[in-house]
Amino acid sequence: MERELRAERASAGRVSAKARGRTGGRPRTDVAKLEIARILYQNSGKTAAEVCRVAGVGRRVFFAYLAQKHN
Numbered sequence: 640m641e642r643e644l645r646a647e648r649a650s651a652g653r654v655s656a657k658a659r660g661r662t663g664g665r666p667r668t669d670v671a672k673l674e675i676a677r678i679l680y681q682n683s684g685k686t687a688a689e690v691c692r693v694a695g696v697g698r699r700v701f702f703a704y705l706a707q708k709h710n
Contacts, residue, residue, distance in 0.1 A: 672696050673704045680705075 653663070676694035680687060680701075691698050 668696055668700050668704075673701060676701055677705060677708070 656663075672694050673696055676690050676696050679685065679694065680690045683690070685693075687698055687701065691701050694701075
């Protein structure tokens with residue numbers, strides 16, 4: 640019974656947040672930043688970590704983006 644109440648309250652909270660224009664989850668990384676990082680990575684002798692630091696993107700997101708571009 641308590642689990643059902645908790646699920647019901649959580650659902651009501653999500654509906655309320657959506658009505659206020661809020662969405663859940665982490666914000667998406669800007670594709671322009673990822674593209675800048677890709678160009679830097681391909682055309683400079685810098686490591687992926689250095690390029691990601693300069694461009695302001697995470698390494699995991701960067702490599703996921705590269706993998707997506709190759710497919």
